[in-house]
Every structure is written in C-alpha cells, then in structure tokens.
Amino acid sequence: MKLHQLALCLAAAMLLAACSKDDKTVTPPPPVGDCAAPTPLTITVPVGFPEMTQPADNPMTVEGVELGRLLFYDPILSGDSTQACGTCHLQGLGFSDSRKFSEGIRGKFGNRHAPTIVNPSYMGDSFWDGRVHSLEEQATKPVPNEIEMDLPWTTAIERLQKSKTYPDKFCAAFGDKRITMQRVVKAIAQFERTFLSFNSKYDRVQRGEDTFTPEEAAGQRIFNNERGDCFHCHQAPLFTTNTFHNTGLDSVVVDRGRYDVTGNPADMGKFKAPSLRNCMDRFVFEHDSRFSLREAVEHYNHFYDGPDVDPLIRVRLTRKPMRVGEIDTLMTFLGTLSDPDFLTNPNLKSPYQP
C-alpha cells in the first residue's frame, strides 16, 4: 500500500471513530445469529411519574418480555420442578405472598416475606436489605437458593437447552439460541419491568379523571403532612422512596437487616420501605409479616424506642398518637392505591393457566 492510500485509510478511520462516539442516532447492527432482531418495546409512562430507565445492555423487547413471562411462571427452574418465581409472587397480591414466609422447595421456609413487585423499574436496590442492585442480579439469586428453588444454574441451563420450546424463544428474544444464566435473568427482568401499576383511583385523580371523596381527600392530607408522616418513606407516585429505615419493630434487634449488607452500625435493623401501591390487596406487612396493614399503621403509635430507631420515627415521641378516627381516614386513602387493572392484567398472569 502506498503512503497516500494508507493516509486516506487512516483519515477515514479517524472520521468514523470520531463521529460514531456518543452518536445516539447510530443504529446498532443486527444480531449475528439465526433469528431476526427482536421487536423493541416502548413503555409510555404517565405524566407525573419519573422517567423510566432500562439497562443499556437489556433493552425491553416484545420477545424478551414473552420469554421472561414463560420463565417467571415455569417450575422448570426449581430442583424438583415445583417452584417458580410466580409461586411466591402472586399477581392478585401485588406480586407478593399471602403467607408469613413463603414455602420454598421441599417444604422449606425462609425468614423474610416475599416482597411486592410493583413498578420495579423504579425499585432501586432489591430485597428487604437492598443487597442486590438490579432486577437482573436479583433474578440470579432464588434459583440456586437451597430454601427457594435449589437448582444449580448449570443444571437449569441444561434443562432449558433440552426443552422443545425454549431454544426458539431465546432465539427470538436474543437473536440466537444460546441459553445462558445472563439471558435467563435478563428475560425475567424484562417481564418484571412490565409490572406497571399506573391506574389506581389515586392515579386517575391525579390525571383529573376522577375525584376523591371527602374522606379520601382527608386521608391524603394525613398521609402527606407530618401528622401522619407517611410520605417521607412512601412518597407518591411510587409510594416508596426505596430507602432503608429502622422503624422500631423490636426492643432488641432480631434481624439485623441492612447492617448485614453494609456493616455500618447506623444501618442496624433497617429494612427497605416497600411501595404501598395495592396495599389493601395484600395481607401481611413488614419484612417478617408480623402485621396486618392496620396494625402496621398503628405500630407508629407505639413502636419500640431506641437510639438506632430512625429520627423520622422518633420524632413522633413528641407528638400525640394518631387517633382511631385519623387512622380510619388514612386507611380510606390507602384504599385508593389499589389498581385492579394491574392486579388482573391478563398480560401478567401465568401463561400456563387457562
């Protein structure tokens, strides 16, 4: 190659390299594989909600969500083929469980409640103690957990590879038939990101499509002022701030919660504040399911005090307890957070049931 040809090639390469960096308009190349590129899935978020982000390495697609739904409800991912994600995360209960502790494989029980999964794109760190940082990472945990599904990932992948249906589903979702743990959890996470609760009465009121009754409006005021002081940990519109708090559940901490993740003494006994969306449709509350919803509200009138308890809770020591009537009113407002469209959405139900 002559000098000038080499120089032209170099110049062209520089031009390409310089202009493709950070250029959002560049179309990614089609996947190299046996199947066509999956169909991008766009989620429209209602006004008033934060922008919904997706991981750059796991954009939602129609085929990916469909695969994730199959996997979420398929007991093939458990050692004895009895347990699926959907066994303990029930749609009608806001993808939580009615039981104090969920029954895992071979009758084993854990020591924390299966938390609700609602609008999880906004969920932040997952599990009650926030020990994982993405839905994808979370989905890697229950399969090999000996209390939950007890199946080594290598065996899970072999099972899926031998399946008559899954190789084609993975091909449709990812462009080729390779099945890996990373692809399994990506698909499950994509499906979970469709767990969108945007149409409760509360939401309709915000959009101007409905109105609160006077009792509901009064309950909202209690919720949103320092009298009820619910909002600091359960902010609208998500009704969680994804933050961790010691709410004075025990006089002596039994479950160290967040502390076991961070090692920070200030995190002793802290657990994640869950979303209150669809709370009226759930049966048990707190990480160990010790309360009904009403009991959970009443707890803030007589929590166990101690230096580790959150100032947001201890500030109540100087306030008069909430009266029964105020709690009734607050409960009425909480009822407006139920979203039947979410709890019965046919696209979220098990594909294996009629």
Next chain:
Amino acid sequence: MSSIRPLLIALLVSAVAAIGCSNDPTVPPGTPTTGSADVSFGFTVNGVPLVLNMVPSYATPAGTLYNIKTLRFIISNLRLHTDDGKSVLIKSVHYYDLGDATTQTIHVNDLLHANYTSVSFTFGLDDAHNKPNEYPSIPAIMNWPPEPGANFGYHYMQLEGNYETDAGTHATAGYTTHTGPAYASGTSYDFSFPVSASFTPAHIHEGGVGKLDINFDLNGWYMDHTPADGVDTSYDFKTLADQMIMGNLDAQGKLRANGPGCFSATLTATGGHDH
C-alpha cells in the same frame, strides 16, 4: 506533488474529524487552555468537625443537646467569581447526601484561568426550578409532598437526629430539620436563599487545579447571626412541641434567616502556568 496531495487531503479530513466531532460542543474553537477544580463539602458543629451518630452533645444556643444522624441537601447555581466581575457556573443543581459518597464531590473542567475571590450558590431551588421529577438525579426521599393546589418538587435540606428532651434523665426524641417550599394557609413562600462566601483570592492558571472547600457549620442553622437587628431568629427543638416544621412558616423563616451564616469557603490553586 501528485503523491503529496492525497496526503494533505487526508490530514485535512483528520483534522476536521478531530475538531468537528469533539465531545464537548459547548467549548467554542479557540478557547484558551483552562484549569479544572474539585469541589468538596466539609461539615462542622461550632467549629469542630462533625461526628455522626454520637450521644447528643452538640448544643443549640438555648443549650439543648443534640446529635446528627442524617444530612441531605440541594444547592443550585453554584458559581465561582473572579476579581474582574466574571462568574463561572460550576454546577446548575447538586444533590448531596452524607450517606452517599457518590454525591460528595464535584469536578469541573474548563475553568477560566483567573483570579477567584468568592463562591455563590442558592441553597435549595428557586420556585421556577422546584418542580416534581425535574431532576432525575435527586432521589425520591427529597420529594416535597403535594398540597391541595400546590405541587412543589423537593426538600432543600433534611437534617435529622436526636435531641435531649430531659436533661435530668437524658431522655431523647427525634428531630427533623427539613426545609423546603413551605406551604400553609394557601400561600407559598420560597425558602431557598442565596449564599456568598469570600475567600483569600486564588489564581487558577492554565492547566492548573483548584480545590474549593465549602464548609457548613451545622449549628449555624439554629443561631441568630444578626442579634443586633432585634429580630430573634434563634431556633430550638424544645420550643417546637411537635417538631412539625414543614408547614410552619415561622420555623422555616428562622432557618432561612440563619442559613446564610452557616457557610464559609476556601480555594487553593496548584499547578499550571499562564502565558
């Protein structure tokens, strides 16, 4: 010549590629080489470095002992000012959380090489910018709850801890010094406020590095810094029987009056040279 012309064309194209596709379109061509700066925040209580989660031993002006467990705040329009009247925007909006190291420093490039004399910012956000979900980098715990007829965006500060309610028994309760766009009786007040802190002038040379330290003396929130004006703005937890201050315009007003007296700053500059 015939073999040199393509070479020249190639070099020209390379130059266009390098300049035309720059990552930072806000820096116009011909901008002189500039310096950079790192901004950090320090915290003291009555001049002593802050220690979190200790037994309540800090004292308000009224003598009430307290400790500090949580500090989060928002500042906006952070600027450095030069001795010839120019200002450089360091950051439009910054969220700080003592519990989140990722929020605790700001790095800025493209700083004019100049002699800097002061820093200014708005503590909080003015009404025009304090809108719900306006800033994705600010977490939901800073949201300010909507009121009927008003939907603001964010708290400006959450300073929390415990204070001693009984000096004899050393009993304590929680306090939550939360400031923001307080709203009461159908009227809103913008409790953000401007802050300006001068420091010993420092010259940031071309290619030099500045280190800006902004210090908050946290007890300053509770101190009347201008007693001579006859308006007592001192603040004490014990005078707020229920600690509900988010809609308490008097309490918010005192904190707003005391806030500007909390801040000081230093700038040191190293390296670089001017032509």
